[in-house]
Amino acid sequence: NAGVTQTPKFQVLKTGQSMTLQCAQDMNHNSMYWYRQDPGMGLRLIYYSASEGTTDKGEVPNGYNVSRLNKREFSLRLESAAPSQTSVYFCASSEMDRAGDQPQHFGDGTRLSIL
Amino acid sequence: RKEVEQDPGPFNVPEGATVAFNCTYSNSASQSFFWYRQDCRKEPKLLMSVYSSGNEDGRFTAQLNRASQYISLLIRDSKLSDSATYLCVVNMKTAGNKLTFGGGTRVLVKP
Numbered sequence: 001n002a003g004v005t006q007t008p009k010f011q012v013l014k015t016g017q018s019m020t021l022q023c024a025q026d027m028n029h030n031s032m033y034w035y036r037q038d039p040g041m042g043l044r045l046i047y048y049s050a051s052e053g054t055t056d057k058g059e060v061p062n063g064y065n066v067s068r069l070n071k072r073e074f075s076l077r078l079e080s081a082a083p084s085q086t087s088v089y090f091c092a093s094s095e096m097d098r099a100g101d102q103p104q105h106f107g108d109g110t111r112l113s114i115l
Numbered sequence: 116r117k118e119v120e121q122d123p124g125p126f127n128v129p130e131g132a133t134v135a136f137n138c139t140y141s142n143s144a145s146q147s148f149f150w151y152r153q154d155c156r157k158e159p160k161l162l163m164s165v166y167s168s169g170n171e172d173g174r175f176t177a178q179l180n181r182a183s184q185y186i187s188l189l190i191r192d193s194k195l196s197d198s199a200t201y202l203c204v205v206n207m208k209t210a211g212n213k214l215t216f217g218g219g220t221r222v223l224v225k226p
Contacts, residue, residue, distance in 0.1 A: 033213075040123070042202070042218040043159070058213065090158055101147050101206075104214060106158035 002026050006091050006107035013081045013114050021076040021110050023091030031094045032074035033058075033104060034066060036087040043090065049074055081114045088112070118142060119205050121217035128193045128224045135189040136220045138203030147206035148186050150177055152199045153219065159202055162188075193224045 004025045013019060025032065030051045035043040035058075045058030047066040055066050063085060065077045074093075078085060088111050092104040121138045128134045140148075148165035163170065165177040165186050176189040190197055203217035 035216075040218060042119075043216040045213055048213060101164070103149055103161040103164065106160070108158045109156075 004091055004093055004105055004107035006089075006110050008110060009108070010111045011113070013078075013112070015081060015083060015114060017081050018077065018079050019081065020078075021089055021091075021112075022073070023075065023107060024073045025091075025093040025105070026072065027093060027105065028071070029093035029095055029105075030071070032068065033092040033094075034064075034074070034076045035090045035092065036060065036085075037090060037109075038087050046076065046089075083114045086112060086114045117218075118207070118215050119203055119217040121203050121220045123218060124221040124223075126220065126222045128190075128197075128222060130193060130195060130224055130226050132193050133189065133191050134193060134222060135187060136201070136222075137185045137187045138217050138220075139183075139185045140203075140205045140207075140215075141184070142205070142207045143181075143184060145184075145205045145207045148177075148179055149204040149206075149214075150175075150186075150188050151202040151204055151216075153202055154199050159216075162201070190222070193222075195224050195226065198222060198224045 007022045033048040034046040037043045049055045049068040052071045067075045091107045094104040095102040150162040151159040152162045153159045169178045174191045178187045200219040200221045202219045
């Protein structure tokens with residue numbers, strides 16, 4: 001009963017390095033999301049994918065790219081990491097619901113530090 | 116002004132006491148509301164949805180006041196295990212049905 005699985009759980013990068021955060025869900029959800037959480041800021045949406053084959057920018061997309069590889073997987077890429085991207089990253093998924101009543105289910109996060 | 120605002124706390128609560136806190140939202144067109152719970156260094160987890168008529172789940176009661184644009188969460192008979200950060204979440208019905216999170220209210224239940 002995995003739910004939403006994120007890898008890696010921890011990562012330290014040097015400024016300018018690139019990496020991809022992986023996310024997979026086994027709940028057959030249509031919609032997937034990437035958030036970052038910083039102290040005192042709450043969760044902020046980076047990118048989302050309302051359904052397979054579509055992606056859209058959220059509140060803070062600069063410096064990131066995403067790929068909705070298939071219905072299960074949604075990856076987040078940092079092309080050239082910057083210290084300002086030090087954060088905890090959460091992936092989430094939900095049923096596709098036009099009424100907006102479906103809650104989101106979260107993975108347990110990736111703690112990323114950029115030196 | 117933030118779209119969803121919460122008192123960050125912490126609310127220090129004696130075990131067995133009642134605690135209540137609010138969350139205000141700025142967009143009057145907001146349609147869906149949730150309370151999530153987040154334990155330290157863990158992922159957010161849905162606590163309850165908030166319905167127009169208000170709803171109760173055990174010791175937890177959520178209310179929605181559309182006229183004043185706030186939602187509330189009340190915890191009765193607080194347990195030590197209720198210590199967490201409570202996130203107010205609003206769906207503002209923008210494209211994609213994206214959720215907007217408040218910064219959270221920290222609750223500390225003490226013996």
